[in-house]
Amino acid sequence: MRRGTMTDTPPSAARVREVSLTDFIQYARRKYVKALLAGLVVFGVCLLVLSLRPPVYSAQTTLLYRPEQADFANVNLLASGMDVSSATINNEIEIIRSTDLLSRVVERTGLNRDPEFVTPAKLVDVDVLASVAGGIFRGGAFDWAGSALGWARAPRDVMPATRRMPAIDVVRAASALRGRIEVESERFSYAFTLSVSSTVPEKAAILANTVADAYIEDQLEAKFSETKRATNWLSDRIAELEARVRESESAAAQKRAEFSEISGRDAGTISQQIAQLSTQLVTAQSALTAARSRYEITSRRREQGEVVDSDGGQNSDTINRLIELRTDLRRREAELSGRYLEKHPKLIAVREDLAQVEARLQQARNASVGDARAELRAAEITVQNLSNELRRVERQAQDFRQAEVAIRQLEREAETDRNLYETYLSRLRETTAKEDVQTADVRVLQRASVPGGPVGVPPLLLAIAGGAGGGALWLCFGFAVGLLRQGFNHREEVEEVLGETVLAVVPEVAPRHLQRGVVEYLQREPDTGFAESFRKAKSVLALRSMMTNNAVICVTSSVPGEGKTTFASGLAYEFAKSKRCLLIEGDLRRPSFASRVMNRDATYGVGDVVDGTASLEDSLVTVAESNLSVLFAKRALSNSPQLLESEGFARLIETARNTFDVIVIDAPPLLATSDALALGQVCDSFIYAVRWRTTEKGVVKAGVKSLRDSGCRIAGIVMTRFDTQKGGEVPGYYYENYNRYDKYYTK
Template identity: 30%
Template sequence: MTGQARERERPRLAAVTAAPAQGSATADDEIDLLALLRTIWRGKWLILLCALLTLGAGIYYATQVATPRYTASTAVALQVKNPQVLDLESVMSGVSTDDTSMNTEVEVIRSRGLLEQLVSELDLLQDPEFNATLRPADEFSLRGLLAPVLGDTPEALAVVAEETVLNNTVDALRGALGASVQRDTFILNVRATTGDPRKSALIANTLAELYIEDQIAVKFRGTEEAVTWLSERVTALEDELREKEDQIATLRSESELVSPEALEGLNRQAKDVRDRLAALQGQVARDREEISALEAALETGDVAEAVRLAGDATLRQLAQRVTTGEGQAMELFERRAETVLARRAGEVDRSAAQAASLESSLTRLQAQAEAQAEELGQLQQLEREAQATRTLYETFLARLKEAAVQRGLQQADARILSEATPGEMVAPRKARIAALALILGLMIGTGLVLLREAMRSGFRSPEELESHTGRAVLGQIPRMPIRKRAQLVGYLNDKPTSAAAEAIRNLRTSVLLSNLDAAPKVILVSSSVPGEGKTTQAIGLAHNLAGLGKKVLLIEGDIRRRTFNEYFRGKSDAGLIAVLSEEVPLEQAVLRSEEFPVDVLMGQKSSVNAADLFSSDAFTTFMTRVRETYDYIVIDTPPVLVVPDARVMAAVADAIVYAVEWDATPRSQVTEGLKLFASVGTPVTGLSLSQIDPTKMRRYGYGGQYGAYARYGRKYYDA
């Protein structure tokens, strides 16, 4: 293929190989469940190992380390609103049926007051299970190791306050106790969990008894408080009632009031006097008006009017005589009129005096009625207050007698339904611990497998490599069983049907078929960094191409390190530099032997920079000449990420094989190396997985799937 044809072909290959890489980036955003399951299956032995280790640890803990715990339970039946001998709800009553009251009783059982009584009753301060200060220190435990730092020395524990010890003991006891309401019943289950089955039963029964005794004690205290309060109140009411009665007696003795009826008669009498006074005063006023009119008529000489007003028969006769003109009739008339006026004036004065007397009597009666009405009101108020005090006194006195009688009739609102028997072992639950340990081990193992997979940066299968790079994997080369580089050629000759030889043969086939229009003649082999099997592949590929009866030239392009002398026994005085400078003909510079039928052009140390040397026209002319002389030219280049030599030499290559060490070369390095080749317009033709470890491959679960190291090919290959 000419240089112009290669330049036309490389953009097409770059476009073809770039598309899968873009698709792979999209695929990375999705979770491949099948791949995840395969990953877990590949790590099945690690997962199984972790599961067995945690299972053993769990069984050891359950059987050798964990302290057995025993639980005993006492059933307490609650009396719901039980009837009492006397109706005294304020002193005695049953437990309410609502959930709140039932839950309250549960908390009462676990209250600090009852637990302190339980500690005192059973002397739990002397029990190391509840009193931590009595336990011997474990020097090998974490707390024992930190005892000097925490201050938990025997001397420090010896001076711990008694109150602190009691509080800690009560807290430990509360942690060992439990209480619950049995569903759809009024039965409380009191549980105690300790390291001794008999101790658990004793604690549960004792707590139930203390709970019942506490109920009676609470009721007795309530009754005593009620009796005391009622006694004080009855005494106070009795004194108050006596005081009210004394005030009523005093008021009755000092008051003139006989009864409310007498006050009513006095009011009627005053009304009669008031009526008489009003009539008399009206009469006096009318009489005075008549006297005034009479005096006016006499003064004016109106005899007829005076007679009419006087109403006196004698005066009327004298008026007739005055009319007839008798001589002394007028004088007699006047004297008689004066007499009538004087008589009428006397009558008016007597009426006025009588009216004054009635008015005085009315004033006296009104004052007397008002005074007696006020006293009657005070008396009635005192009587009402006394009656209310008497009623309250009698009520409290009756309640006092009831409470006094009730003191001897107290009953608890609960009773022990069934006593606890020696407890049953509830911990450790060996089956549960073993199951949880096994599950934990499986989770840890799976987590380690997934973590190892997540942290892995290399490639273990051609699918991974192709998915990540978007380029085809041309071959998969297993690690060759040689210790020294000088053994490589001998191994290729002695084991022509080995798995490694067949893998290189597959690589050769893939490279030659990479371009169906024109098989590549110049094949460049490179890698990301040193030590990835690049040189081994180049030598193996050249050896395999020579096996086709072709004339092959192997060029050591890595003139900086020059490692070919470690692979080949013969030596040559000339090399690549001498050939390029035309100091030595190519035929004299190449190294060839019977065991390696390939012309090997060794590298030489040069004072000129290697990249500049391979960019020179001399190297281009040399490559044009060897194309005509040889059927295939294989060039072993330096790593592309280390020096630019490989990218420079890629301009004269027909195919580029990029070696990737199995499960070692980081993905970022592979990506960066491919970018560097693509940046100079020479995209990589394909990749090869090198130095594959068949043992680890099978361990990871790939042994039955890929390449010459698959178990299905054992009958076809020499070991």
């Protein structure tokens, strides 16, 4: 098995080719003729359509919004004044464009019966089209078709005579009229312009003036209705306020009557009385405290057996004499007890006197506690009475203050209602006085006149712009389509993505030229771009030192139909001009040499040579006047992988190496079968065919990767079936001049 080493390795990441403005300019330079033709077609269509459309005339009137009148309406609405600003002007513009106002214009002018406003917009003017056609189609079918498409000829009178105003027609006509109206405000002023367009100049002027008049009348009606509404509202409010004033005054009088006895006293007198009662209460509370203290002292001393005054003191003469007498009697009792017996008359008399003194002292103690208790009770009653009186006076003061607050509140409400009543009454008088002198906030500065000519850009300029845009759009579309194709568009892209050298680009040849085979066509037409591509591939292989003595080259592709058989036969034919070359049909499952390479019949094929039925020399078909020999497959073989990997096929290749200088094998598609990888055991290198713009990049990358993973050497890539007419649609591709190759040799 012979395998070559890989000299070219793919880059780690394929670099995406950047598209610049220069690429688009080059593409436009190559395709300027087609772009010019596309632009001329668009120009012609635009000019025809624009020429057949009826001309449009626009009449314009100028209105001025007078800000000094704006406050009048605001007074009627009882609202604060609002400055005239752009928002105010925009509101007026929206009123002009409102359906209600335009419906009145339609009813006034009868536009609901005008075909220009009740039928769909006409693409072309039937009268102009009929005049262009020379009157051939006038009447009959042409009029019927025009009516069906909404192209009926409109009468040229200024306004239709008949008037029918069903609501749906009026609304439809008002909607159409809104599309013909343009209102623009003037900068740095309160003026704005009203423009109305129509196919009839007189109609445009009448509509512009009618819309302006209807707008002014609408404003007057709106102000009158607002004044009426304000008058009614003021009348209702005045009646309500009058009732509220009466209620407030009545409530204040009733509240004042309820507190007449309090309201007759001065607030200062009540405050002075509260101060006096507060002072007396403090004094009474102090006396209460002293009485409670004396009571507690006398009670405690009575319990201890002491005799005190009612005020708690011990300085009473009577009590002092009784105490002295009690002391003297106790002393005498003691003396007598020491000298006499218990029943001695003197001792008994002394003890009786002592008992009487004790009784009188007990009476004195009880009298002192009773007096203290009576004094304490009197002090408590005094404090209670003063507290009750103070609370009563304080409640009277609070009621007085509440009454004053309530009365003042009622008086304020009555005063407020009275003032508001007087204000509304004056506003009502003012509104009633001005009701009959309403003036519009807008005045007409300049009424519309009949326009002298149509508006808009001339049809010729529009057609020129359309033609230029059409040509540019065609260029952009073609350029984008070329960029979005899935296949390879140019050789630089192939080399960037696959990391392999592109040996040649083989142009597409019409099938009728290859009916008798590629070899015969190359013999008949040697000076074509098709033949030159094979010579270039041969030269590149020689310069890259890919050609060794007795070299075996396999030509394969990713999928069928990529032109690998055509390239293999053409390359072999070029090699045969200077060397002995053998072309082997390696696609044993689908033999096609007899129809594509050369129109010859073979006696034996590859299978016969491998199994020993025939020799290699007997199986070859020789091309006349050439060193090219062809080994056909002859018949389809189902066991092609086993045959290509067999020793018999290896001996065939070794025998061919000893006889021929170059051996070219047309291998099967790489991703369709495994036969191509089986040929890797006997070939020196592979040439990979890629169809221009057709084979997807992922498929080609998968095929090349399988060859590299198998250790096969890739001699290069060949781009096949290149369309010389469309090659210039891709930026950077410069093979579109292949179709001029023949002129190089004929000059």
